[in-house]
Amino acid sequence: MSVLTADARRFRRRFADWNRYGVSGFVARDADEVDALCETRLAAWATVRVFRRAAVEGAGIEVVPTFRTPHVALAHAELEELLGRLERCEHQMIENPYYEGESSPPET
Secondary structure, rough: OOHEEEEEEHHHHHHEEEEEEEEEEOOOOOOHHHHHHHHOOHHHHEEEEEEEHHOOOOOOOEEEEEEEOEEEEEEEEEHHHHHHHHHHOOEEEOOOOOOOOOOOOOOO
């Protein structure tokens, strides 16, 4: 099972009444904020996917604040739709210069 699938299922169990699957994300306004997130919150990941919010929302994925700014949930009612739409959504893969491990958790 992929990291994203496990995250989405965990979200669904935790917030069952909401009837959505969700994966964690972070909002950044610019490249400097992406860099800061890579250094502070994403150091365990060798690569990071960067999406434009408009592209995510245009793909039919909800961007839901979690009250832990800059954390958000990327959500959809159907698990396979969420994962597929994220995969097909325009994004950039960047190498994390602050990566602190031997190998990243599996990429989906």
